Amino acid sequence: MYVFLSLAAVISIFPFLWMIVSATNKSIDVTQGRLLPGAELFENLRKVFDTVDLVPALLNSAQISITTTILAMLIASLAGYGFEIYRSKAKDIVFSILLLSMMIPFAALMVPLYRMFGSISRTMPFIGIDTISSVILPTVTTAFLIFFFRQSTKMFPRDMLEAGRIDGLSELGVFFRIYVPTMKTTYAAAAIITFMSSWNNYLWPLVVLQSPEKRTVPLLISNLGSSYSPDYGVIMTVILIATLPTAIVFFLMQKHFVAGMTGSVK
């Protein structure tokens, strides 16, 4: 039992260790299979900042992921709350239709979305192809998140709503003053999974972001990875820096992360 679990743990961690070790070694040492930490980390870092546009990519990714997360929280929690608190037959039907969107593969949406943003570009270039908005808009609303908030709302004590109404709050006031502050952990879990998937999103940004200065981190890494004479030390340093934000979020908020993932199946 311990042998098996240790083996599984080693296999799981090994690529991370190799990435960290390789970030401290010269490219030639990496290709020769060196597994000991070297002294090249600062040299690699210097090369990263001199030769790779990592900072702009990090800023682009941060801007996209943070905006997506904030908007997604707002849209999905309003909807999840609305579908559960103001339940009606009509809304239940609409809700199950929305859930069908979870079955749609992104590959099927990619081409029509690309054409859609292409035609938007002609009249409103600021939200058309090659803009941050074009990355955010199609990915910000997911049926999964609405479902997640609806499930969590089932646990929300309704007496609190009544109390708010009696105190003279409007329906929207009840939502923002009472519901949002009480559901902090739900928001935390939802925000983490949204941020992660936005930070790591690859296919749609690849399609829609065309100029190099608009590149997000995954596009940058993919680009470096397909170069013909890769500097392994530098690339591993870039991947290490790019993985840090998600790794930190994960270690700080492991509980919320797991709650966010499994909350949907319960």
Added chain:
Amino acid sequence: MNLKAKTNTISWSFVAIAIVMICLFYFYPMIQALIMSFQSGTGTNLDFVGIDNYKRLLSDSTFITALKNTFIYLIIQVPIMILLAMFISVLLNDKNLKLKGFFRTAIFLPAVTSLVAYSVIFKYLFGPDGLINTMLIKLHIVNAPIEWITDPFWAKITIIIAITWRWTGYNMIFYLSALQNIDSSIYEAARIDGASAFRQFRSITVPLLKPIILFTSITSTIGTLQLFDEVMNITKGGPGNATMTLSQYIYNLSFKYTPDFGYAATVSYAIVILIVIFSVLQFKLAGDKNA
């Protein structure tokens, strides 16, 4: 009456943005894709061609290769991963296990990496003079480096290893959270009745985990049918089209070759149909065992 109408309007306004966004960015494009699948032409000049695209699909060797590859990934990788995830979670659920937190975090860790980042790392690890080959040669397991990326057979194995590494821990978490909800007194009762460990697993654990097995196999199937990031960044679909997936073929048809959006939409409907078939099949399968 007036007040009721007003409350009704307010209640709908809560869900309105979400409905508009999902219609605009999911359902409307799906209808567009359906229309486009009956059209052909380069770029934006599309003409109506009836079911020609669907006929072309059946005789398109790249499509058939991509379909075959996707099925190979599906049939081999998904069951291995799900069994592995279930097995690990049962081990981790043992009350007497030490270092539980460490094992769980370590095995889950791959699930927080970006698909592109881990794909690039795997590409280098499995490269011709990559670490895996160096180690295999040093340990005298093989004499010559294995062509993990450039041989049609081994390239598929590399992709399967990579996906299994990335997603086993992710699926394990679902099993683990379900196992923690199983009342341990059921097992005690079974033990008193003299049920073996295997019998307990088969007659208690598996039936109770059935919803999770269904959930993970459906999400994994949908994920595999949409496989793109790994293949794009490890093998680029090669050698030849040996690791090409349907999603990558759609990408190539639209953005790499001379764009043929109409035909790309037709291929994408093939994925939609497969997802529907597999989901219905898996629900049926789970339902039958219940009876």
